Amino acid sequence: MRFASLKALLAAGLVAAALPAMAADYTLSINTALTVDDPLYRGLESFRDAVAQRSDGAIEVKLFPNSQLGPDEDVLEQARAGAPVAVVVDGGRLANFVNELGVLGAPYLASGYDGIRKVVTSDMFEEWVRKLHDTSGHQILSFNWWQGERHLWTAGPVQKPADLQGNRMRTPGAPVWVETVTAMGAVPTPMPYAEVYSALEQKAIDSVEAQLPAGYGSKLFEVTKYLTKTGHINLITGLVTSASWFDSLPQELQTVLREEALKAGDVASYGTRDKLAEIEAKLKEAGMTIEEIDVTPFKDATAGVYEKLGYGSLRDSLQAIAKQ
Template sequence: MFRKALVLVALVAMMAVSSVSFAQDPQVLRIGMGDPIDSEMGAIATRFKEIVEGRTDGKVEVQIFPSGQLGDETEMIQNVRRGNLDMAVVGIANTVPFVKKLGILTLPYLFENMYDVVRGATGPAHEMLNEFAIKEGGFRVLGWTYTDYRYLSNSKRPIKKLADVKDMKFRVPQSAVILETYRSWGANPVPISWAETFTALQQGVVDGQCYGYITFQAAKFNEVQKYITEVHYTYQLQPMMISERLYKKLSPEMQQLVVEAGREAQEYCLAFQLVDAGRAKAELIASGIQIDTLEDEAEWKKLAIDNVWPKMTDFVGGQKVLDRYLGYIGKK
């Protein structure tokens, strides 16, 4: 009888501790993101919401604000760093001004295939990048959004070989690495914020842009672009981040929950991307978009690697940092 009473007391005490601990956690988590809700960013954020709300029995609500509702991506990153915004899903290039070492992920032809991509976003490679994000950026990466290769689209002509891209104007993010990559091909890169990209394409400020099929369709770029070329110079791993200031205030239980939810949402996002990209591609073709492959991508790759990597190695942290990351993805 005494033992049963003791167990009952212990259970009550555990419930009380859990309740008090949870009461200190936020009741609402707000996630801002740059892309539309029906993009890969939307997929990872929505799955994160489902997991967190499900495992807290709805006591924590996750609110998602897509398509730049909370400002452009640079503004969202700043607010996450300051603790004014809980979470954000943003383009990797927009994090580089805050954490230059994350620019490793924008180096041209870093990933040879999807095996490299997955290795680059999990295990020790993830831990390395996340360490830089926490220490230098003030944010923690809970998951990586798989958003496909940055295929080239434009409104002028099919691009099948290097000569076709010469002097064409392409919208690119504010990324030193990506700017150098386009210049190595003889193209004219123009940094424009993501929120202003559709208007820039519509008004002819630039001829084209680069993104994967799902978000190309979700952003309705097919209304202002006619041609897409499958160029494999960079696979976009976009971070879903949480404010480190907020994270440190969470109870241990809540910290574990958001980390697990982020990892599981990342796994879901990979499956979503692999399946839904084929659907988006087929629908774009049916709508009249012409999709081409390069006849000479080996030449694109050589120019990018020979010209960009030597210039940008120090920018992304130096040879030792780069070699460490390459080792984690099996390329060293």
């Protein structure tokens, strides 16, 4: 196997001459809607490099920012069909296959990274990982890729849900996102994130809800004027690939992928946390008005989303885990 052959070469001092002529045994192409400037992308680069090193070159990871392989939903379907692809995706999209995963995108579940990390590394979450593998053909490598809290990017000021009446707001199409935006008072308008800038520019939509790194990276400050810090969704995402492709790998390479994905998720998440203040300052320099508001009206307005989607008791269990 590749592992053994390269270790033998290393021992013989021949690896420098041998590596250029050897192709990887396996290739994994990772798609993300984010730009190369996003802190999370740094985590993907860390994952790529760590997997190459730890697998002795047996696995080559290729990165495709800006949705180069297509919308997240399309890449999920490719993975489901067995293609060696992966995508950085939220739980809302995966709820179509395992309903419990949708709760990760529910409003005001947790704040910050450390609490939600406890949830996505818990025994309960690992049960959902196995269920997703068996029912949909997807394999979660890790789900600790925190992108920050999502806020409102609008043309005018927003203080309360009533201010969003009739506002066409882009959001992902998953039920938990749609219900959250509806409860906040806006009109949910699902579309791929790559289309948001032009849709705002052409006034096909009025606003978008997004986390700071993504909004800054896609230059939303050029097509919106106000950033209202609602923090309504604490965006935790995962690196998801094909279950059949993953199962075809030798056990030791499966272990490499899962362990290195968890480590890289921390790189991405703490990198995101450390960049938020800097990004906010840059948005102000670009002319954005940043509003700190009392989010209580939004919390109250969205509280019913849990019960509507059947997540009431699950919310209590997960919030307890997050506080441990």
